[in-house]
Amino acid sequence: MRLKDKVAIITGSGSGIGRATALLFGREGAKVMSMDILGDTAEATARDIKDAGGQADYVQGDVAIDADVERMVKTTVERFGRVDVLVNNAGILAVMRVAQVSEDLWDRIIDVNLKGVFLGCKHVIPQMMEQGGGAIVNTSSVAGVRGESNFSAYSASKGGVVLLTRTLAVEYARFNIRVNCVCPGLIQTPMFDRQLALLSDREKALERMKKTIPRRQIGEAEEVARGILFLASDEASLIMGAALPMDGGVWAGDPPW
Numbered sequence: 449m450r451l452k453d454k455v456a457i458i459t460g461s462g463s464g465i466g467r468a469t470a471l472l473f474g475r476e477g478a479k480v481m482s483m484d485i486l487g488d489t490a491e492a493t494a495r496d497i498k499d500a501g502g503q504a505d506y507v508q509g510d511v512a513i514d515a516d517v518e519r520m521v522k523t524t525v526e527r528f529g530r531v532d533v534l535v536n537n538a539g540i541l542a543v544m545r546v547a548q549v550s551e552d553l554w555d556r557i558i559d560v561n562l563k564g565v566f567l568g569c570k571h572v573i574p575q576m577m578e579q580g581g582g583a584i585v586n587t588s589s590v591a592g593v594r595g596e597s598n599f600s601a602y603s604a605s606k607g608g609v610v611l612l613t614r615t616l617a618v619e620y621a622r623f624n625i626r627v628n629c630v631c632p633g634l635i636q637t638p639m640f641d642r643q644l645a646l647l648s649d650r651e652k653a654l655e656r657m658k659k660t661i662p663r664r665q666i667g668e669a670e671e672v673a674r675g676i677l678f679l680a681s682d683e684a685s686l687i688m689g690a691a692l693p694m695d696g697g698v699w700a701g702d703p704p705w
């Protein structure tokens with residue numbers, strides 16, 4: 449049990465990668481605070497952890513709202529006494545050419561994907577410093593380390609997450625707080641399914657997508673969860689400021705045609 453008795457908050461844990469991470473953390477012995485903008489999905493994840501014999505609770509909130517994130521950390525400390533791990537995972541996506549992106553949509557994507565990570569770190573770091581340390585894992589994207597057509601706001605937000613991660617890693621290393629991020633490629637989640645559903649020929653589009661991945665296979669949420677678990681655990685004690693590609697080889701180079 450790699451997180452035995454550690455207290456972990458996971459944002460966006462009602463669905464996809466966040467849910468898989470929360471369930472895995474629960475199996476690894478963590479006391480999990482499940483957080484999502486939808487209270488019922490956050491609660492369902494917490495319930496599933498408890499049904500499997502783990503410990504969990506949930507809190508509803510919007511990661512882009514300062515008071516909600518402050519309450520998330522406070523509630524966790526009240527409930528479990530401390531916070532050892534924060535996974536800033538909640539995120540949203542819109543795929544369109546930059547000229548079609550409205551100012552409101554740009555602001556919302558940056559607010560959730562980038563400001564949300566800032567707020568999580570801002571509110572949890574004082575608690576971790578008081579305790580003597582902790583680990584933060586942020587969910588960036590392969591779109592945060594390379595350009596992707598039609599992903600302007602999303603890529604900008606996720607690129608910001610990579611550099612925020614590195615900045616906080618060097619700022620807090622001496623306080624025994626490790627900050628890292630994962631950079632998933634295409635992962636089978638409800639977010640992925642929603643994008644696929646917008647395309648005209650779903651099967652053909654899926655085959656085209658697979659050809660852009662060196663391993664020729666879409667990732668599973670559980671595979672990303674295992675990378676997050678490693679970075680959150682003491683096994684990663686020397687790792688600070690990493691942006692771990694979890695993309696079947698996409699970031700490594702051209703796909704093998």
Ligand code: NAP
Pocket residue numbers: 459460461462463464465466483484485486489509510511512537538539540541560587588589590631632633634635636637638639640
């Ligand atoms: P998902 O299935 O849509 O799950 C994201 C969860 O976050 C949803 O429950 C969502 O609620 C919630 N959420 C959205 N905005 C929120 C907010 N403001 N405050 C709190 N919770 C919020 O997506 P996913 O694919 O698991 O994505 C998880 C993370 O991985 C995101 O940061 C995403 O950008 C990143 N990522 C995903 C992929 C991929 O291919 N799937 C690839 C690279 C990176 P709603 O459903 O109500 O929006």
